[in-house]
Amino acid sequence: MKLKHIVPLLLLTGVLAQGCVSNKKYAELQSNNTKLQQSNQELNQRLQDSEKEVSGSKIRIKGLEEQLASERSNVAALQTALNKCLASSNQGNVNISKLVDEINSSNKYIQQLVNAKNKSDSLNMVLTNNLTRSLSREEMSDVDVQVLKGVVYISLSDNMLYKSGSYEISDKAGATLAKIAKIIKDYQGYDVLIEGNTDNVPISKPNIRNNWDLSALRASSVVQSLQNNYAVDPKRLTAGGRGEYNTVASNDTDAGKARNRRTQIIITPKLDQFMELIGKAPEAPDKP
Template sequence: MIKRRIVPIAILLATVFFSACGVSKKVHLALEQQHRDLGELYQQGQMDLAESRAKVKSLEDQLDYERKNNASLKEALARLQGSLDKSITQNTQGNVNISKLVDEINASNKYIQHLVNTKNKSDSLNMVLTNNLTRSLSREEMRDVDVKVLKGVVYISLSDNMLYRSGGYEVSEQAGETLSKIAKIIQDYRDYDVLIEGNTDTDPISKTNIRNNWDLSTLRASSVVQVLQNQYGVDPKRLTAGGRGQYNPVADNSTPDGKARNRRTQIIITPKLDQFMELIDKAPETTEASESDF
């Protein structure tokens, strides 16, 4: 009689046990999926945070430069005002036409304001250029590309492991897509000149056909110039290739990380120098110049 009662109870306990195991397994799988999803969200958040910090740093550098530039302009204006005060003091007998001097200073002030407005316009264009480029690059490309605006000039720094094979100077196929995006930006800003500048670390080169790091850095810059010209149609008159060897480091060459940062090729985009010099030469010649002349 007792044995007959034990058998149903055992069957009931087994049923409950296996049902509980089934539920626990489903819960466990759901928790694992949730953990993977949270991990992916965390990695995405970290990448977005790094990108935002880089953009904030670029804007902070630009703001610092603008503050220093405004201080220089204020100093120039103060010197002009000092010149006027000195002239007034030394020419009490009417030897100097004060009215004419004031007009000349006013014309100079208008010219200074014109330079400020022109520079602000150039800086705005550079920021648009930089934003357009960074938006066109993927997150993977941004790991090997650094874009900055310093003193009104756009610097695009490309790591050598993305552009070339180790110790070589021919542009690799994997760099083609990134260079095509940079070439499009260069084509969109036709009033800018482009300098391609090669840089190396301090390790000596051991290729029989390359004498030293001067040769290597210049050959690398020349390779990028020819890709931009031949594959993407950039006007060669706008391009300049140059090498700086190991003599323009941005990090300490005593560490592997520092050497990796120094092995880079920079694409430097800047307003045409002859246009800038022409602007500088356009100083006011008469006191009758109006604001529209500027």
């Protein structure tokens, strides 16, 4: 056989061999692509949730700004009235004194609104930083932290907390619970509600009647772990189950069900601490 016939055969053999390798790589790449798409969907959902929270914050800020604008407008009107009183020789000193008091009261209220907004923003930032600074990147994928009006919401996925189909705490949950327990103990005056949630798939266990039972048992497991393993004062702890009825995503997809299967740790200031956080508006001056 001549050399010019041998070379094309060798090239054809090499192309065929390369084609087999490409099919394997293609299958691997396609599998990775599917995983990336699923991860992208979950990240998009978290982005949407964050955008909703940002939207709510903007609405609250707008409300405060509208109050500030209204009070400033009121001050301007009072100042105009005061100027008219000063310009008129027929007005008495009593009316002038009352106008001065009203202006001072309005200015004080404006400052309290500003302080309340700044304090709320600062508190949210401090609490969020304290809760997230000790969590690893891997832990953060199973832990969602939000701070709303001084209340801390820590959402933990069931994959991180429990053994599959069970309410027993898994071994890998210990490190994360230890960090959360430290934060809870740092805020001694706050109450802590542990709230279990499930998806809508019925549970079939001889000792668990339904998802109400499962969610309550899971919350109780976390409460007892915080008490027994991390010395959190049980007087501060409350366990509750909400079954499948407090969804944060659609149960029509596996990703949505995974988000709904969660346990929330809610760290809440007591009433007197709320009053300290938001401040108390001054009483309106008596009308003449």
